[in-house]
Amino acid sequence: MSEYSARLPIASFSFTQSEDSVIKAAEAEIVSRCMERFGFEYIEPAPVPSFEGDGSDDRRYGIMNLKLAEKYGYHAAPGVPIPRDSLQKDAASVLFGSLEPYPTGKIVTEYHGTKVPKGGCRGEAFQQVEAPFEPGDDASAAYEISVRSFTESMHKTRVVKVFRAWSSCMERYGYTYKMPLDPLNDRDFLGEAEANSVEIQTAVADVKCKNSTNLPAVWFAAESDIQRAKIANSESRLSRLRVNHAKELENARRIITNG
16 A cells, blocks of 8 residues: 555544545535525536546655656646636636635625625635634644654664665666655756656656665654654544544534535
8 A cells, every 4th residue: 555644643633535525525515505595506526636647646755656757757746626717707706705716816795785705605615614623733733743753753773774775776777866855856857847758767766766675664664653652642632633523524424414
Protein backbone atom coordinates (compact mmCIF):
# COMPACT_ATOMS: atom_id res chain seq x y z
CA MET A 1 0.00 0.00 0.00
CA SER A 2 1.31 3.45 -0.92
CA GLU A 3 -1.12 5.58 1.10
CA TYR A 4 1.34 6.09 3.91
CA SER A 5 -0.18 9.35 5.16
CA ALA A 6 -3.58 7.70 5.58
CA ARG A 7 -2.07 4.84 7.59
CA LEU A 8 -0.05 6.86 10.06
CA PRO A 9 -1.38 6.60 13.65
CA ILE A 10 -2.40 10.27 13.73
CA ALA A 11 -4.60 9.74 10.67
CA SER A 12 -7.12 7.92 12.87
CA PHE A 13 -8.01 11.31 14.31
CA SER A 14 -8.97 12.65 10.89
CA PHE A 15 -11.92 11.77 8.68
CA THR A 16 -11.43 8.78 6.41
CA GLN A 17 -12.09 9.20 2.71
CA SER A 18 -15.52 7.56 3.05
CA GLU A 19 -16.40 9.72 6.05
CA ASP A 20 -15.37 12.84 4.18
CA SER A 21 -17.65 11.73 1.35
CA VAL A 22 -20.57 11.64 3.80
CA ILE A 23 -19.86 15.22 4.85
CA LYS A 24 -19.56 16.36 1.24
CA ALA A 25 -22.84 14.61 0.39
CA ALA A 26 -24.62 16.42 3.24
CA GLU A 27 -23.25 19.75 2.05
CA ALA A 28 -24.32 18.94 -1.52
CA GLU A 29 -27.86 18.30 -0.25
CA ILE A 30 -27.99 21.67 1.46
CA VAL A 31 -26.50 23.47 -1.54
CA SER A 32 -29.13 21.98 -3.87
CA ARG A 33 -31.99 22.92 -1.52
CA CYS A 34 -30.59 26.41 -1.12
CA MET A 35 -30.29 26.94 -4.86
CA GLU A 36 -33.91 25.81 -5.31
CA ARG A 37 -35.04 28.65 -3.02
CA PHE A 38 -33.66 31.05 -5.59
CA GLY A 39 -35.21 29.25 -8.55
CA PHE A 40 -32.13 27.39 -9.74
CA GLU A 41 -31.96 23.68 -10.41
CA TYR A 42 -28.46 22.78 -9.33
CA ILE A 43 -26.80 19.50 -8.43
CA GLU A 44 -23.41 19.72 -6.76
CA PRO A 45 -20.85 17.90 -8.94
CA ALA A 46 -19.47 14.70 -7.46
CA PRO A 47 -15.97 15.00 -5.97
CA VAL A 48 -13.21 14.24 -8.44
CA PRO A 49 -9.74 12.81 -7.84
CA SER A 50 -7.06 15.39 -7.17
CA PHE A 51 -4.82 13.62 -9.67
CA GLU A 52 -4.93 11.44 -12.73
CA GLY A 53 -3.66 7.90 -12.85
CA ASP A 54 -3.95 4.80 -10.76
CA GLY A 55 -2.99 4.64 -7.13
CA SER A 56 -1.97 7.39 -4.77
CA ASP A 57 -0.20 10.70 -5.19
CA ASP A 58 0.78 10.72 -1.52
CA ARG A 59 4.02 12.72 -1.30
CA ARG A 60 4.71 12.71 2.41
CA TYR A 61 7.98 10.90 1.73
CA GLY A 62 8.52 12.45 -1.67
CA ILE A 63 7.18 11.28 -4.99
CA MET A 64 6.27 7.59 -4.84
CA ASN A 65 3.95 6.85 -7.77
CA LEU A 66 5.87 5.56 -10.78
CA LYS A 67 3.05 6.06 -13.29
CA LEU A 68 2.62 9.70 -12.29
CA ALA A 69 6.39 10.22 -12.31
CA GLU A 70 6.55 8.89 -15.86
CA LYS A 71 3.89 11.34 -16.97
CA TYR A 72 4.32 14.45 -14.82
CA GLY A 73 7.77 14.22 -13.25
CA TYR A 74 7.65 16.20 -10.01
CA HIS A 75 4.74 18.31 -11.18
CA ALA A 76 1.42 17.67 -9.49
CA ALA A 77 -1.01 15.85 -11.73
CA PRO A 78 -3.85 18.17 -12.71
CA GLY A 79 -7.07 18.00 -10.78
CA VAL A 80 -10.49 18.69 -12.23
CA PRO A 81 -11.82 21.87 -10.59
CA ILE A 82 -15.46 22.85 -10.73
CA PRO A 83 -15.52 25.64 -13.32
CA ARG A 84 -17.26 28.78 -12.09
CA ASP A 85 -17.76 30.06 -15.62
CA SER A 86 -19.83 26.99 -16.53
CA LEU A 87 -22.70 28.48 -14.48
CA GLN A 88 -24.91 31.38 -15.45
CA LYS A 89 -23.79 34.58 -13.76
CA ASP A 90 -26.88 34.79 -11.52
CA ALA A 91 -26.60 31.17 -10.43
CA ALA A 92 -22.88 31.54 -9.69
CA SER A 93 -23.51 34.67 -7.60
CA VAL A 94 -26.02 32.79 -5.45
CA LEU A 95 -23.88 29.67 -5.20
CA PHE A 96 -20.76 31.54 -4.12
CA GLY A 97 -22.31 34.69 -2.63
CA SER A 98 -20.20 36.97 -4.79
CA LEU A 99 -19.89 38.18 -8.36
CA GLU A 100 -16.26 37.05 -8.45
CA PRO A 101 -14.57 34.29 -6.42
CA TYR A 102 -15.46 34.70 -2.72
CA PRO A 103 -14.26 36.41 -0.56
CA THR A 104 -12.34 38.80 -2.85
CA GLY A 105 -15.19 39.52 -5.25
CA LYS A 106 -18.09 41.92 -4.81
CA ILE A 107 -20.40 40.39 -2.23
CA VAL A 108 -23.97 39.49 -3.20
CA THR A 109 -26.42 39.91 -0.31
CA GLU A 110 -29.75 39.69 -2.14
CA TYR A 111 -31.22 38.09 -5.22
CA HIS A 112 -34.66 39.15 -6.43
CA GLY A 113 -35.64 40.26 -2.94
CA THR A 114 -34.40 37.10 -1.18
CA LYS A 115 -31.42 37.31 1.15
CA VAL A 116 -28.37 35.40 -0.06
CA PRO A 117 -26.49 33.57 2.73
CA LYS A 118 -22.99 34.74 3.56
CA GLY A 119 -20.72 32.88 1.20
CA GLY A 120 -23.74 31.88 -0.89
CA CYS A 121 -25.32 28.44 -0.82
CA ARG A 122 -21.87 26.93 -0.36
CA GLY A 123 -21.47 29.07 2.74
CA GLU A 124 -24.86 27.97 4.05
CA ALA A 125 -23.87 24.34 3.62
CA PHE A 126 -20.63 24.87 5.52
CA GLN A 127 -22.42 26.64 8.36
CA GLN A 128 -24.88 23.78 8.80
CA VAL A 129 -22.52 20.84 8.37
CA GLU A 130 -19.03 21.82 9.49
CA ALA A 131 -19.08 25.13 11.35
CA PRO A 132 -20.95 23.87 14.46
CA PHE A 133 -18.21 21.30 14.99
CA GLU A 134 -15.06 23.34 14.38
CA PRO A 135 -12.50 21.55 16.57
CA GLY A 136 -10.48 24.61 17.54
CA ASP A 137 -7.47 23.90 19.74
CA ASP A 138 -7.93 20.15 19.76
CA ALA A 139 -7.22 19.97 16.01
CA SER A 140 -3.92 21.75 16.56
CA ALA A 141 -2.79 18.84 18.75
CA ALA A 142 -3.13 16.45 15.82
CA TYR A 143 -1.47 18.90 13.46
CA GLU A 144 1.48 19.43 15.78
CA ILE A 145 2.02 15.70 16.12
CA SER A 146 1.93 15.28 12.36
CA VAL A 147 4.48 18.05 11.77
CA ARG A 148 6.86 17.21 14.61
CA SER A 149 6.86 13.46 13.98
CA PHE A 150 7.81 14.08 10.37
CA THR A 151 10.73 16.33 11.32
CA GLU A 152 11.96 14.08 14.13
CA SER A 153 11.74 10.93 12.01
CA MET A 154 14.36 12.26 9.58
CA HIS A 155 16.96 12.10 12.35
CA LYS A 156 16.32 8.50 13.35
CA THR A 157 19.27 6.20 12.67
CA ARG A 158 17.38 3.77 10.45
CA VAL A 159 15.93 6.64 8.41
CA VAL A 160 19.30 8.35 7.99
CA LYS A 161 20.72 5.01 6.84
CA VAL A 162 18.01 4.48 4.21
CA PHE A 163 18.44 8.08 3.03
CA ARG A 164 22.09 7.27 2.32
CA ALA A 165 21.12 4.14 0.44
CA TRP A 166 18.62 6.10 -1.66
CA SER A 167 21.23 8.81 -2.36
CA SER A 168 23.76 6.19 -3.48
CA CYS A 169 21.15 4.66 -5.76
CA MET A 170 20.43 8.08 -7.30
CA GLU A 171 24.16 8.57 -7.90
CA ARG A 172 24.20 5.39 -9.96
CA TYR A 173 21.58 7.01 -12.18
CA GLY A 174 23.73 10.13 -12.40
CA TYR A 175 21.93 12.38 -9.88
CA THR A 176 23.37 13.95 -6.72
CA TYR A 177 20.71 14.41 -4.06
CA LYS A 178 21.27 13.81 -0.34
CA MET A 179 17.65 13.86 0.84
CA PRO A 180 14.54 12.32 -0.78
CA LEU A 181 12.66 15.63 -0.66
CA ASP A 182 15.44 17.58 -2.38
CA PRO A 183 14.31 16.84 -5.97
CA LEU A 184 10.87 18.29 -5.22
CA ASN A 185 12.60 21.62 -4.51
CA ASP A 186 15.06 21.48 -7.39
CA ARG A 187 15.09 24.94 -9.01
CA ASP A 188 15.51 23.35 -12.43
CA PHE A 189 12.06 21.83 -12.04
CA LEU A 190 10.27 24.79 -10.45
CA GLY A 191 8.24 27.31 -12.39
CA GLU A 192 7.94 25.27 -15.57
CA ALA A 193 4.43 24.70 -16.91
CA GLU A 194 5.15 21.06 -17.71
CA ALA A 195 7.80 18.54 -16.86
CA ASN A 196 10.58 18.17 -19.42
CA SER A 197 12.38 14.92 -20.22
CA VAL A 198 15.16 15.57 -17.68
CA GLU A 199 12.65 16.08 -14.87
CA ILE A 200 10.71 12.96 -15.82
CA GLN A 201 13.85 10.84 -15.99
CA THR A 202 14.93 12.13 -12.58
CA ALA A 203 11.53 11.46 -11.04
CA VAL A 204 11.42 7.93 -12.43
CA ALA A 205 14.89 7.20 -11.02
CA ASP A 206 13.78 8.69 -7.70
CA VAL A 207 10.79 6.36 -7.41
CA LYS A 208 12.81 3.33 -8.49
CA CYS A 209 15.45 4.10 -5.85
CA LYS A 210 12.79 4.50 -3.19
CA ASN A 211 11.38 1.12 -4.13
CA SER A 212 14.75 -0.67 -4.26
CA THR A 213 15.83 0.68 -0.85
CA ASN A 214 12.38 0.28 0.75
CA LEU A 215 12.68 3.91 1.85
CA PRO A 216 8.97 4.77 2.24
CA ALA A 217 8.26 1.75 4.44
CA VAL A 218 11.31 2.37 6.66
CA TRP A 219 10.47 6.05 7.05
CA PHE A 220 6.82 5.25 7.70
CA ALA A 221 7.68 2.75 10.45
CA ALA A 222 9.99 5.21 12.19
CA GLU A 223 7.49 8.03 12.06
CA SER A 224 4.68 5.76 13.25
CA ASP A 225 6.67 4.90 16.39
CA ILE A 226 7.18 8.59 17.13
CA GLN A 227 3.52 9.37 16.59
CA ARG A 228 2.30 6.62 18.89
CA ALA A 229 4.38 8.07 21.73
CA LYS A 230 3.13 11.60 21.08
CA ILE A 231 -0.49 10.47 20.84
CA ALA A 232 -0.23 8.88 24.28
CA ASN A 233 0.88 12.25 25.67
CA SER A 234 -2.06 14.12 24.08
CA GLU A 235 -4.77 11.59 24.76
CA SER A 236 -7.39 13.94 26.25
CA ARG A 237 -7.24 16.54 23.47
CA LEU A 238 -7.26 13.92 20.74
CA SER A 239 -10.16 12.07 22.36
CA ARG A 240 -12.21 15.28 22.29
CA LEU A 241 -11.30 15.71 18.63
CA ARG A 242 -12.52 12.20 17.82
CA VAL A 243 -15.80 12.80 19.68
CA ASN A 244 -16.26 16.06 17.78
CA HIS A 245 -15.74 14.28 14.47
CA ALA A 246 -18.30 11.65 15.42
CA LYS A 247 -20.86 14.39 16.14
CA GLU A 248 -20.16 16.05 12.81
CA LEU A 249 -20.63 12.76 10.98
CA GLU A 250 -23.87 12.07 12.85
CA ASN A 251 -25.13 15.51 11.86
CA ALA A 252 -24.17 14.95 8.22
CA ARG A 253 -25.92 11.58 8.08
CA ARG A 254 -29.04 13.12 9.63
CA ILE A 255 -29.10 15.80 6.95
CA ILE A 256 -28.78 13.19 4.19
CA THR A 257 -31.49 10.99 5.72
CA ASN A 258 -33.95 13.84 6.22
CA GLY A 259 -33.33 15.12 2.71
